[in-house]
Amino acid sequence: MSRSECAALRIRWAPRLLMTGRSFRLPVQTAGPEPVLQFAPFTLVDRRFSPRDDAFMYYLRAPQTSGDYTLSAECGEQSDARVVQVRTLDELRQCQRYNGAEWPRRWPLGRNWDSTKTAQTLQDTPLRPVNIETLRWWLEQDDTTLWHQLPEAEAPRAHYVNVHQGCPACGTAIFAHHGYYPWVRSLLPADFRSECPNCHAVFPSNDLHSGDFSSGDYGDDGFGYFDRDGHLFLFAASYRRDLVNLYNSPIDHLTSLLRTEFDPLLARRLGIMLLRYASEILNLAAIPQFRHGPSQEVETAWDWGQPDWSSDPEPIASLFRKGMLRYAIDVPSIGASLALAYDTIWPWLKEDRELVARAQALGLALAQPADAIRLIEEMLASLLQCLLDGGGLSNMPRVSEGALTLIRGLDRADAQDALEWLYDRGPEKLRGFGTNDFFPCGTPPEATGGYNDTHTRGLFALEYQLRQLRQRHPQAYPESLFPSLLDPSRGQRIIQAPAEIALLGRIPFHFGDGGSSGVQTPLHDRAPLDPLPAATKALAAEYLDADPLAESARQKPLGNTVLDGVGIAILRTDERPERAAAGIVYGDAPYHRHQDLLDVQLYAYDRPFISDLGYPQSWASVHCWEGHWATHNSVWSVAPDLHPLELPFDTPQPFLKAIAGRGRLVRMLSSAGLQVAEIEAERWAWHPAEQRWYKPGIHFRRLIALVETDGQGLAL
Ligand SMILES: [Zn+2]
Ligand SMILES: [Zn+2]
Structure with missing residues (x-):
């Protein structure tokens, strides 16, 4: 077919819905010469031919007037056309149904926004230190530059x-x-x-x-x-x-500055940035097509343009883990940060007319301070809805932490539906979180170190958020409906476990995808391991009605540790901190794991001797490197018919795809100068057709002994 025939001309992608003044790429695929494009009243910014795609790419900017506009391409007998619905920000904020769902995705769905905030509610949040250097550029810019930096x-x-x-x-x-x-x-x-x-x-x-x-x-x-x-x-x-x-860093720093000393000039700067962020989030609440999208671990091409998830057969299910302006994992913490920023300037924002005038000059249709309040609150409510839709899935329990902070910041007494979701249907299922998210030994179900500590810190932070919310609205959120997350005896195990995996007092024993200790780096320059922040320990002391980290216990040698839930045994010499420690993994956990069954690690003479690679250097190589059994000090077996898992994650975790296993502690022996642990284990494999684990009949047994020899000598 020759180019002159104008064959198979197709507009391959166009947005269904677009905010006024916004730009996009219109790909027109053709085997022929350049078609005639009708694009008025859009503006043509640039155009090019892409030989790779056999397509002419047109870069168009939408008009400032809303309407349903037809874009058409024509060449000889061939033509194609698409309708783009262009809407103002205010129109995008109006409730409507499309494809069986309520839009925009803004809690509470299908209702116009009505502010109920009558007080500052987040000022108990600890003050973060301000780095004025990171703020300097932002303090020197005019409104227009600040606006366009996002x-x-x-x-x-x-x-x-x-x-x-x-x-x-x-x-x-x-x-x-x-x-x-x-x-x-x-x-x-x-x-x-x-x-x-x-x-x-x-x-x-x-x-x-x-x-x-x-x-x-x-x-x-x-x-x-x-x-x-x-x-x-x-x-x-x-x-x-x-x-x-980058846009969130000055927001956080300005918030901290304003909480220390209020200054209307700084508050206006923060107000401009919050309104800018709000206009983008409200755009995405109505038009999820332009959300961050799946959290790709490797570079992945788009299929002409971003998919229109709102037109999928299950539009809300399609929003799962698509994030907002940022990727899914960041949504809860960004929501909390924006809620605190808003809460900080709220008393002043209600009155300030100058901010309204300056926002008008930037193109926002605001008439009075209440309109600015409404815009920012709708942003926070849209971030809340993103969490409730599964779009902001994050490290546990950050979805619940983010949602509760948003509800508190918005000062809502009517968010029972959101709390019911957090308690019974959300990722953390708070009704059982304190029990189900921790092994009986108190260890959370991820990699040791930072990932696991996020669970432990989060448990106490959540309890705090719930108590604060209940105190503010006691009738709305009674303990009978939304009970405490803390069981005192389990709570004490949970708060103690992170310190029990310390090696030489400096570093956590490595299970899975936590940070790496390097191989030959001395440890003495590191601060002593203090896994939980003071705020968590203070909450634990208050809520558990006992001091689980009593000073007397901290002075004693740790001795050997068995965390039999997760499956970690650590042998130690008897100093505090010990001069040598060896550990072995015999259990498993669902997230951020490696193929580390029976992995052995040894730390002595102030440095790691046998350690774990920890967090991968690249997602492109993790399958055959950090996550792989061959980089562990482990045992393995090649069994026919065992295949890696293929689980339906949009972020395929190489670790989750691996073959698993589980062991048990057969015996521990402890005497002066000799510590022994004996483990037996069995391979588990996944049956993809039947969607269940099975045991292929492969057994292991491993005995490790930490032996103190002459002088300061050691043998493993
Ligand atoms: Zn280069
Ligand atoms: Zn590992």
């Missing part, structure tokens, strides 16, 4: 440029600088340039900042640069992700 949601965002091939110029040499984020960028102000720290090449070749989507040999129009072999490099998308992430 990128518009319509252009895609991604984590990584490329975790396989590295740099288009020097390849994988760039990974010596960092496995995930090696690229050097100047974000203040945004220039959309990424420099390789190894070869100093700068990408992309086009200048996105000035609306140039097409120049040069290394062009990236927002959806990535493809090299000759079809490898994808997401310069622009990961740059935008950096810009989005």
Whole structure:
């Protein structure tokens, strides 16, 4: 077929719904010459032909007037057309039904927003230190610059440029600088340039900042640069992700400054930033197509444009883990940070007319301070709904922490439906969280160290949030409906366990995907391991009606540790802290695990001798490196018919796909200078057809002994 025949002309992607003034890429695929495009009243910003896609790409900006507009492409007999519904921000905020669901996704669904806040409610939050240096640039900018520093949601965002091939110029040499984020960028102000720290090449070749989507040999129009072999490099998308992430730091710092000493000039600056963030979140509440999207571990191309999840057969289920402006995992903490910022300036925001005038100048349709309040509260309610829709799934129990902070910040006495969800249907299922999320030994179900400590800290933080909410609205959230999360005896185990896995008093025993200790680094420069923050210990002391970390207990040698729920045994010499410790893994956990059954670690002479690689250097290589049994000090077996798991996660955790196992402690022997642990274990495998675990009949047995020899000598 020759180009002149205008064959198979198709508009491959267009947004169904778009905010006024926003831009997007319209791909028109054709085997023929360039079609005639009818795009009025949109503005054409740039255009190019993409040989890789056989498509003409048009970069269009929507008009400021709402309407249903038809975009059409025509060439000879061939034509195609799409209707784009352009709506103002105010129109997007109106409740409507589409595809069987309520839109926008803003709690409470299907109702216009009505503020019920009558007091500041989050000022008990501990004050964070302010770094005035990180604020300086933000304090020097005018409103327009502050406004535009947050990128518009319509252009895609991604984590990584490329975790396989590295740099288009020097390849994988760039990974010596960092496995995930090696690229050097100047974000203040945004220039959309990424420099390789190894070869100093700068990408992309086009200048996105000035609306140039097409120049040069290394062009990236927002959806990535493809090299000759079809490898994808997401310069622009990961740059935008950096810009989005950066925007929250000055919000936090301004909040802390204002809580220390109130200053209307600073408050107005924070107000502008909150209104900017709100306009983007409300856009995404109505048009989820431009949410961050699945949390891709490797660079992944879009299918012409972002999928319209709101048009899927199960639109709300499709929002699962798609995040908002940021990726899913960040949504709860961003919600909490924005709620605190709002709560901090709320008394002043209710009155300030100058902020309204300045927001009007930036294009927001506000008439009075109450309109600013409403816009910001609707943002917080949309972030809450994102959590309730599963769109903000995060490390446990952050969804509940974020949701409770949002409900408290909004000062709602009518969020029983949200609490019922948190208690019985959400990811943490709070009604059983204190029991089900911890092994009987008190250990949470993830990697040791930071991941597990997030559960432990979270349990006490949640209890605090619940008590504060109940105190503020006792009739609305009685303990009879929403009981305490803490069982005193279990609570004491939970608060003690993190300290019991300390090795040489400096580092946690490694299970799974926690931080790595390196291999030959002395430990004495590290601070003594203090896994739980003072705030958690203070809450534990208050709620558990006892001091589980009594000073007398802290002075005694730890001795041997058996955490038989998760399956960790640690042998120690008898000093405090011990001069040598050896541990073995014989259990398993559902998240951030490695193939670490029967993994043995040894720490002595102030350093790790046998340790674990911990957090992966790259998701591209974790399958055959950090997560793999061969990098563990383990035993293994190759069994026919055992296949890696294929679980339906949008973030495939290599660790979850692995083959599992479970052991039991056969015996511990302890005498002067000799500590012994004997373990037996059995392989578990997943039956994909029957969706259940089974035991293929592979048994292991391992005995480790920590022996003190002459002088300070040791043998394992
Ligand atoms: Zn390079
Ligand atoms: Zn490991």
